[in-house]
Every structure is written in C-alpha cells, then in structure tokens.
Amino acid sequence: MPAHLVPLAVSTLPESCSQCSLGELCLPVGLSNNELSQLDQLVTVRRRVLRGQHLYRGDDPFEAIYAIKTGFFKTDVLLEDGREQVTGFQMAGEILGLDGIGTEKHTCNAVALEDSEVCVIPFHDLENYSREIGALQHHFHKVMSREIVRDHGVMMLLGIMRAEERLAAFLLNLSQRSMARGYSATEFNLRMTRNEIGSYLGLKLETVSRAFSRFQDEGLIAVNQKHIQILNVAGLKKLLSERRT
Amino acid sequence: MPAHLVPLAVSTLPESCSQCSLGELCLPVGLSNNELSQLDQLVTVRRRVLRGQHLYRGDDPFEAIYAIKTGFFKTDVLLEDGREQVTGFQMAGEILGLDGIGTEKHTCNAVALEDSEVCVIPFHDLENYSREIGALQHHFHKVMSREIVRDHGVMMLLGIMRAEERLAAFLLNLSQRSMARGYSATEFNLRMTRNEIGSYLGLKLETVSRAFSRFQDEGLIAVNQKHIQILNVAGLKKLLSERRT
C-alpha cells in the first residue's frame, strides 16, 4: 500500500450516520430510521486528513468513496508539463472519489485545504447495501448525476464566461453552499489561494486578484486577504445575466 | 406531454440487447446470457430522432436514460442571453440523459446531429433491475463515473489548453472513438459544424477554421469540408504534450 494511502488516523465512529448533524446534506437523505442504522454498519471508519495532505492521488487504486465530515478539499488534475486544472472544491457533506469507479483507479488528486475528516464508504459495500436499500441506491445515483450537472456548470464558466462573470459565479456558488450549511451567505473565508481559484476558473492569479479589486472598487464585495464579505448580491448576479460586449 | 416528447416513432425492438451488435460498447457489458435476456425486458422501446430534432430539452421531466443505437448527438446548455455551451458529442453505444437523475428534470438539451435511433431505458426500471443484477448495477455506476471523468477532461481542455491543443485533443478523441466502433481511426466525417466544435472547445468558429487550416498546412490532417483525414497522429499527439510558451 502506497505510503500516502495508509490511513493517517482511523477511528471507530464516535458518531454514526444516524446521529450525524450533516443529515440532509450527505448520503443518508430520505432513509428511514431502520435504513439509517444499516448505513451505520456501512460507514464505520473515518479518516483524518491534515491541511495539504492528499486523501487520494491520481492512479491510486479505487476502493472507497468519501463523505466529508468536516473540512474543505480541492480536486485537481495535473498535465505532464506541470499545468494544473482544479476540477472542484468540496465542503462538508459532499462526496469525493466518484471519479475512480469507472477505471478502478482514481483519476484526480484530492487535497485537504484545511484539516479535515472524511467518512470512508467502501464502494463494494455501498453497492451491496444499495441493492437492499432502494432509497440509498436512488440517492447515490442522484449524487453522481448532480456531479455531472455541476461539471456542466463549470464547462459553462470556462467555455463562455468572461473573467468577472466567472468570479461572480464562483462567489455566489460559495455563498449558496455556505448558507446551505448554516453559515452566513454573505461572509466567509476562502480556503484556497488566488492561484487555486484561478486554476479552477481558467484564469491566472493576477486576473483573479484584479477582479477582486474591481469588485471591491464597485462596492460589490469587501475583500481582506481570504476574508470575503458580499455587499451586493444582486449586483453580482447582474454581472452574470447581462452580457456586455 | 409536451409535443416534442411524444415519441416520433416507437417500435417494439426488432433486435434486442442480447442480439445487439454494440455489445461491449453499451450497457450490457459483463452480463451473463441469462442476465442479458433480463435486459431485453428492460429495454423494449426504441425511439427515432431525426437530424435536428431534440431527444429531450432542459426542464423536461426526467423519466428515462437513452442508449444510442445508431446516430450522433450533441448535448448543450443555453444561457438566457443566447450563448451556448456544447457539453458533449455522443455516438453509438453511449448513454444520454444522466444529467436528469439528480433533479428529476433534464438540465441540458440533447439534439440529433444526424438521423438517429435510441433505446429507451426507463430509469425506475433500470434501478429495479440493477438491484437484482449486480453486474448491471456496477456497470451503470461505471458509466456515470466515466462521464464525470470525461467532463474533467473537457475542463482541462477549456481551462488550460491553447486553441490548437484543444482541437488536436478533440480530433484524437473522435479518432479513438471511431476506431472503438470498428471504423477508421484516421478518416471520418464530422457530424457537427465548426460553430458547434467551437462551442464545445470554448473557441469561436473562425478560430476553429483557422486551426484546421494550419493543421492542414503542416501536413497533420487533410480537411475537406466535414471530411477529415488524419495524416500524422504522432504530430497531433505531440501538440498535446509539448507546451510552448
């Protein structure tokens, strides 16, 4: 087993799926109490991943998917020449590792951007359980499908939006997900660098920085390092809907 | 039922999954003969879609996924202001409609680029069958996962490649899929316009056209309208691996 795959910290769950506060944001959506306690048998291991460490790397054998319990991740793909494409940022309740099912190897890297904890869901077991629990099966399919739809959204960002539109969409997306987790929709800390934002949005870090400055000048947001405050949600949304050429 | 959803031509399958020549390219991968005949019960309806017609549209209720029997499709997403992002081109054996599972509505448009025929796979039935047939369940998960990985590839195209790299990657991809279907790897007809290629690659049609011309000047390909002949596969691949800035 490659060194980076050895669980850095493994613990029998002190808290099970049935008691997890993430509830509706994670896998157990729509399960009965009875079914939930079955899920507790499926998910028995958590893994701690410190900031900067990999949860998995491209080419690692695929064995499990991961539900983020706490923390924040990025996934990326590297080209031989060193160019990096960040394919997504993931927060609590979101599922990592779906890319590995098709080839039985992971096809991207998952890196913790802050100290994090994930629930390990052995994939073979998940398939077994989901043959018995229709609601689990169906919800898992929804999770995969939403990942596809999310990717389409990123393609739109990259394919047809200009720099400021991309950044506005990015901020609004973070805002919305922050709110869904019970945090402020208008104030949050970025976990990623300008470079990583740029890589995600298909821009250079200088362009990201300039766009932040311009948004601030226009009173749309207040930026202080990684701290972002959205001052004018409508203004950001307007950036998205109106094409000025 | 919206007019465009009414099946344009529905026929009981003259040829079942168990007899379909697509075999390993489509859903029935890895099924036993016994399981294959169960699949025949799942997939009993085909639908004909003429060139230019929609198989489904964004916002249509999601009921089924579709396996392409013959033909060629594009999927795209439209922004309110009319901008279009083509999210993919699909050929025989590939599965359409996975985007709809998560929200129970389709989230993109699927348009036939030539007269086509698809096998209708009612999604609820698929979930039922795949609870009984483990190999079907697993293969379906692989199909979804590969779609996610494919999308990551498109993000790389759009995020970090330059125009000529994008087009080279596009041509090599078409070549490889053409070969997988038993056709020539070096000679094929494009089913889409320059504009659609551009939309997929995040470029304008003029840029696509110029890149084609340059490839032709350099002896990499021969272009005649929609007919493409790849003269130098290695040369195209080299374009991808070497970054010259």
Next chain:
DNA sequence: GAGCAGGTTTGATCTGCGTCAACATGGCAA
C-alpha cells in the same frame, strides 16, 4: 441553372487576459 441559405474560409483589426516585473503584506522561525 439562377438564386438563396447555411456553413466555411480568410484577412484586418481590436482587446481581454496573460506575462513579466516590482513591490506589499503577513505568518513564522530563529
């Protein structure tokens, strides 16, 4: 076969973002 429409090619020019470079800032270690 004239005329038309949709698609394509090619040239000239423009521009948004990349590139390069200098400097600022903040966290951390010694």
Next chain:
DNA sequence: TTGCCATGTTGACGCAGATCAAACCTGCTC
C-alpha cells in the same frame, strides 16, 4: 526583534484569440 518565504497586489506591455468584414463554397428550391 529581524529576516524570510509564500502569497497577494498593481502596473506596463504583448499576444492569442475575438470581432468585424468580405468572399466563397455546396446543396437546395423554384
């Protein structure tokens, strides 16, 4: 405290690809 290093900001300039424009194919219809 001091200095260092990673990260971020800002300015000047250049270029890949967009935009604008004109002409050209190919297959239709009438």
